[in-house]
Amino acid sequence: MKRGISFLALLALLAFAVPALFAQDTDQMPGAAASKSSTTFVRCGKLIADADQPAIDSGEIIIVDGKVTAVGRDLSAPAGAQQQDLSKYSCIPGLIDAHIHIWTGPRGQYPSLPLAAIRATKAMAYAVDSGVVAARSLGSGGFVDVALMNAIEEGTIPGPHLVPAAHAISIPGGHGDFYDFPPDLTPENYYTPENGFINSPADAEAAVHWQLKYGARVIKVLASGGVLSPLDSPFSDQVSPEELQVIVEQAHMAHVKVAAHDENLPTIWAALRAGVDSIEHGAFLDQDAANYMKQHGTYITETLYIANNLIENGARLHMPDYVTRKANQIWQGELQGFKIALSTGLKIAAGSDQSYEPGKGTVRDEIMTEVRFGATPQQALHFGTKASADLLGLDNLGAIAVGKEGDVVAVEGDPLQDIHALERVRAVIVKGQPMPPANRY
Numbered sequence: 252m253k254r255g256i257s258f259l260a261l262l263a264l265l266a267f268a269v270p271a272l273f274a275q276d277t278d279q280m281p282g283a284a285a286s287k288s289s290t291t292f293v294r295c296g297k298l299i300a301d302a303d304q305p306a307i308d309s310g311e312i313i314i315v316d317g318k319v320t321a322v323g324r325d326l327s328a329p330a331g332a333q334q335q336d337l338s339k340y341s342c343i344p345g346l347i348d349a350h351i352h353i354w355t356g357p358r359g360q361y362p363s364l365p366l367a368a369i370r371a372t373k374a375m376a377y378a379v380d381s382g383v384v385a386a387r388s389l390g391s392g393g394f395v396d397v398a399l400m401n402a403i404e405e406g407t408i409p410g411p412h413l414v415p416a417a418h419a420i421s422i423p424g425g426h427g428d429f430y431d432f433p434p435d436l437t438p439e440n441y442y443t444p445e446n447g448f449i450n451s452p453a454d455a456e457a458a459v460h461w462q463l464k465y466g467a468r469v470i471k472v473l474a475s476g477g478v479l480s481p482l483d484s485p486f487s488d489q490v491s492p493e494e495l496q497v498i499v500e501q502a503h504m505a506h507v508k509v510a511a512h513d514e515n516l517p518t519i520w521a522a523l524r525a526g527v528d529s530i531e532h533g534a535f536l537d538q539d540a541a542n543y544m545k546q547h548g549t550y551i552t553e554t555l556y557i558a559n560n561l562i563e564n565g566a567r568l569h570m571p572d573y574v575t576r577k578a579n580q581i582w583q584g585e586l587q588g589f590k591i592a593l594s595t596g597l598k599i600a601a602g603s604d605q606s607y608e609p610g611k612g613t614v615r616d617e618i619m620t621e622v623r624f625g626a627t628p629q630q631a632l633h634f635g636t637k638a639s640a641d642l643l644g645l646d647n648l649g650a651i652a653v654g655k656e657g658d659v660v661a662v663e664g665d666p667l668q669d670i671h672a673l674e675r676v677r678a679v680i681v682k683g684q685p686m687p688p689a690n691r692y
């Protein structure tokens with residue numbers, strides 16, 4: 252009762268506060284640079300402005316008020332332009348990671364939400380530092396990814412454009428469930444549609460509505476089991492065809508895409524039949540399913556790096572035994588899916604499935620791993636720039652082209668000859684502004 256009264260009091264306060272908020276709506280948030288007019292002239296060595304076009308030697312870029320206005324050779328620097336001499340380096344578009352989670356501290360610890368969010372700001376700075384200008388967050392607790400998106404969009408913290416899914420939709424005991432408490436300690440309030448947990452089509456509908464209400468811009472469903480979760484198998488089906496259908500229907504009614512986590516062929520088919528927009532991981536994808544995806548324009552988000560890293564370095568990474576065991580179970584299937592996706596010419600996005608813990612893996616590792624297992628450097632750059640931008644619905648990103656956002660990443664070496672040049676990021680320019688080294692690692 253007491254809680255009800257204070258809630259009413261809060262509502263009354265808000266009723267007075269709202270007009271005041273509107274009265275102040277010309278105020279800028281700290282760090283927002285929207286009103287600052289600026290021109291930047293960038294001189295590159297090799298300029299890979301668009302992964303699908305030939306590179307330009309000694310290429311130059313003009314960025315005005317955050318947007319590219321010219322790309323080419325022998326451009327003249329506009330009067331008063333800020334000059335960025337990156338002629339020792341290759342310039343590429345900002346990278347885009349189609350599948351991330353958000354680092355909030357050491358694995359197995361459950362920090363308070365404020366602490367989680369503060370730590371996550373470091374992960375966002377690390378992403379920019381790695382040359383990442385956009386990312387899709389496919390499952391994170393407590394709406395931390397939505398909060399980050401808002402803080403980045405208002406200019407409060409540096410970070411990539413984020414497309415957040417909020418909570419991934421999962422069954423209790425499924426790939427979204429990281430708690431192995433005994434049943435007498437089961438926190439009933441935790442396993443709710445608001446937190447992404449479903450037991451029925453009605454729950455599935457509610458779970459989509461709750462994620463959207465609190466700011467999700469994509470919906471993630473865990474159609475199969477996974478690798479890092481303690482309780483399940485990657486070969487299990489976890490949501491019913493009816494639940495998948497409801498999820499896709501509700502998300503599409505809100506013009507939001509659906510990404511389905513699939514580590515086995517039956518759940519790939521279930522997700523495809525429901526009409527999802529992207530298959531994540533896609534282990535054990537076969538030619539029939541690939542043909543269906545090609546016909547329907549469905550994306551596959553490849554995530555080779557995480558599984559490969561787990562099977563090659565799992566012990567050194569101090570991963571529990573079940574993680575390396577399950578990674579070994581799916582690795583050949585992921586490789587098979589990748590090779591079929593490549594040879595079929597599917598739409599492929601690059602996803603690291605990493606949390607951007609400072610110093611750890613990023614989409615650069617995914618791009619390099621895709622080259623290691625059969626993509627050309629040009630293909631892999633396309634996956635991690637233009638294709639991911641298209642899947643994320645970010646038309647202003649993915650290439651350095653007139654009208655797009657003025658983002659440029661300078662790397663040492665030529666990534667088209669040696670993709671490991673991506674590990675040597677020497678400058679990151681976002682909306683025409685060089686990111687200060689303090690925001691880089």
Ligand SMILES: [Zn+2]
Pocket residue numbers: 350351352389604
């Ligand atoms: Zn993931």
